[in-house]
Amino acid sequence: xxxxxxxxxxxxxxxxxxxxxxxxxxxxxxxxxxxxxxxxxxxxxxxxxxxxxxxxxxxxxxxxxxxxxxxxxxxxxxxxxxxxxxxxxxxxxxxxxxxxxxxxxxxxxxxx
Amino acid sequence: xxxxxxxxxxxxxxxxxxxxxxxxxxxxxxxxxxxxxxxxxxxxxxxxxxxxxxxxxxxxxxxxxxxxxxxxxxxxxxxxxxxxxxxxxxxxxxxxxxxxxxxxxxxxxxxxx
Numbered sequence: 684x685x686x687x688x689x690x691x692x693x694x695x696x697x698x699x700x701x702x703x704x705x706x707x708x709x710x711x712x713x714x715x716x717x718x719x720x721x722x723x724x725x726x727x728x729x730x731x732x733x734x735x736x737x738x739x740x741x742x743x744x745x746x747x748x749x750x751x752x753x754x755x756x757x758x759x760x761x762x763x764x765x766x767x768x769x770x771x772x773x774x775x776x777x778x779x780x781x782x783x784x785x786x787x788x789x790x791x792x793x794x795x
Numbered sequence: 796x797x798x799x800x801x802x803x804x805x806x807x808x809x810x811x812x813x814x815x816x817x818x819x820x821x822x823x824x825x826x827x828x829x830x831x832x833x834x835x836x837x838x839x840x841x842x843x844x845x846x847x848x849x850x851x852x853x854x855x856x857x858x859x860x861x862x863x864x865x866x867x868x869x870x871x872x873x874x875x876x877x878x879x880x881x882x883x884x885x886x887x888x889x890x891x892x893x894x895x896x897x898x899x900x901x902x903x904x905x906x907x908x
Contacts, residue, residue, distance in 0.1 A: 687837070718899075723901070724901055724902075725799070725886060725888075725899035725900050725901045725902055726838070726886070726888075726899040727899070728896050728897070728898075731896070771837050771838075773837070782828055782840040782843050782851060782897075783838075783840070783897065785837030785838050785839070786837050787835065787836050787837050788835075788836075788837055
C-alpha cells in the first residue's frame, strides 16, 4: 500500500533555516501536503504542492518536490521558537478515491 | 467561520467499556473524515463520508468500531468494546468536497485502562 516516511526529529537554532524531508511511494499522488501540529491541537495545513510542480514558495516556507525520486522537502527560513511543533507530510489524489496518507511526523525543536 | 468541533476533548475508560465521540464539521462541508492518531504516529484514516454516505471504511475495525453521519452533517464514532490498543487521539476533519484542504478539529484523546 501507500507509504510516507519522515525523519523523526530535527533541532535547529533560532534564525537558522530548517529543512524537513519526506519520501512517498505512491507515484499516482496528485497533491502533497505539509501539516503542522502543536501540542494538544489538531493539524493545521501549512502548504501544499501539485505533483506537476517542482517548487512552491509561501513567505518563509519553500516546498521542493522531486517527483522522480518521490522526495518532498519543507524549508522554513528564519526559524522561530513558535515554529516548534510536529510537521506531517501527507499525499493525496485529485479524484478523492482515497483520503490522505500521513507520515509519522518530524518533531522540530527550535533552540533560542 | 467556525472550525470543526469535537467533543469530548478527553475521555478515560476501562477496557471492554463503550465510548462515543461527536464531530460537527464546518458548515457546508460535504466530506467528513475520522482519523486515529496513535502516539508517535501520523493520523490514519478510519472512515470517510461524503454527505451521509460512506466513501471509504476499509481501515475501520468493524467488529468494534462504528460510525454514522445522519443527515449528512454531524457524525458520531463509537467503540464497543474498547481495547487497550484503542488509546489514541481521534481526529475529525472536513472538506468542501472529495478533494482539497481538510480542516481538522482539536481531537478527542482517549485513554483505555
